[in-house]
Amino acid sequence: MRRILVIGIGTGNPEHVTIEAINALNSADVLFIPTKGAKKADLAETRREIIRRYVTNSATRSVDYQLPVRNAADPSYQRGVDDWHAAITRIYQDLFLNELGEDGTGAFLVWGDPMLYDSTLRILERVRAAGGVEFEVRVIAGITSIQALCAAHRIPLNLVGKPVEITTGRRLAESFPEKSRASVAMLDGEQAFAKIDDPEAEIFWGAYLGSEHEIVISGNLQEKKQEILETRARARAEHGWIMDIYLLRKGADFDDEA
Numbered sequence: 001m002r003r004i005l006v007i008g009i010g011t012g013n014p015e016h017v018t019i020e021a022i023n024a025l026n027s028a029d030v031l032f033i034p035t036k037g038a039k040k041a042d043l044a045e046t047r048r049e050i051i052r053r054y055v056t057n058s059a060t061r062s063v064d065y066q067l068p069v070r071n072a073a074d075p076s077y078q079r080g081v082d083d084w085h086a087a088i089t090r091i092y093q094d095l096f097l098n099e100l101g102e103d104g105t106g107a108f109l110v111w112g113d114p115m116l117y118d119s120t121l122r123i124l125e126r127v128r129a130a131g132g133v134e135f136e137v138r139v140i141a142g143i144t145s146i147q148a149l150c151a152a153h154r155i156p157l158n159l160v161g162k163p164v165e166i167t168t169g170r171r172l173a174e175s176f177p178e179k180s181r182a183s184v185a186m187l188d189g190e191q192a193f194a195k196i197d198d199p200e201a202e203i204f205w206g207a208y209l210g211s212e213h214e215i216v217i218s219g220n221l222q223e224k225k226q227e228i229l230e231t232r233a234r235a236r237a238e239h240g241w242i243m244d245i246y247l248l249r250k251g252a253d254f255d256d257e258a
């Protein structure tokens with residue numbers, strides 16, 4: 001049966017790649033590499049650098065595929081994502097049938113870790129459900145952007161004994177700071193932190209984490225908001241793209257203990 005490896009590669013530093021991932025890369029016949037257009041060329045380049053550094057098996061080859069773009073104009077976010085996943089499902093199915101022998105091993109190099117805001121595993125289940133091709137899946141864990149953020153700021157993610165929410169920029173205002181006192185916001189194209197006016201909130205922000213362009217800013221949200229907005233806009237203009245993430249936090253260790 002075909003085997004699909006879903007390999008977490010970390011968030012931009014080739015040194016994030018684990019030994020387990022290196023062994024998995026070298027066990028693959030084909031590495032599937034998404035291309036996302038010129039703006040995200042740096043991301044494709046990180047994957048290529050990982051392959052250059054670590055893949056020593058001369059029988060392993062790379063196959064590029066064009067990742068479709070989600071229709072952001074669809075008024076229904078869910079339908080937009082569903083249609084996008086359906087298009088990727090068809091591409092995966094073709095890749096498996098055309099590029100892998102019946103006992104071949106293919107691998108996806110997933111940014112960060114496949115369990116965090118990534119749909120590779122979800123889409124693989126759609127391919128399986130579609131029934132045209134059989135395969136088994138193995139996942140190799142990677143360093144996530146949340147870990148890279150906390151490492152860059154030298155902070156633990158949680159306050160002692162307290163929960164942490166992981167959410168998107170789109171939904172941050174639903175929870176922080178009323179329902180959640182610690183929220184990690186990812187995929188934030190609208191800078192949702194800027195609309196939060198709690199005077200006690202702290203922010204730990206990071207962009208291009210793990211890469212040579214890494215930027216981090218932290219402090220009281222109201223005091224740092226403007227600096228982050230300006231830094232982010234400048235960096236985005238310079239590189240043509242940005243990936244950023246932040247932890248918003250209110251409170252301290254032990255402040256709700258009797």
Ligand SMILES: C[S@@+](CC[C@H](N)C(=O)[O-])C[C@H]1O[C@@H](n2cnc3c(N)ncnc32)[C@H](O)[C@@H]1O
Nearest residue numbers: 011112113116144145186187208209243244245
């Ligand atoms: C589609 S999600 C993928 C997350 C990934 N699977 C992970 O484990 O981190 C993309 C989001 O992750 C965050 N992200 C990923 N890599 C990052 C990096 N190097 N620096 C800052 N944020 C990053 C950003 O919030 C970005 O919008």
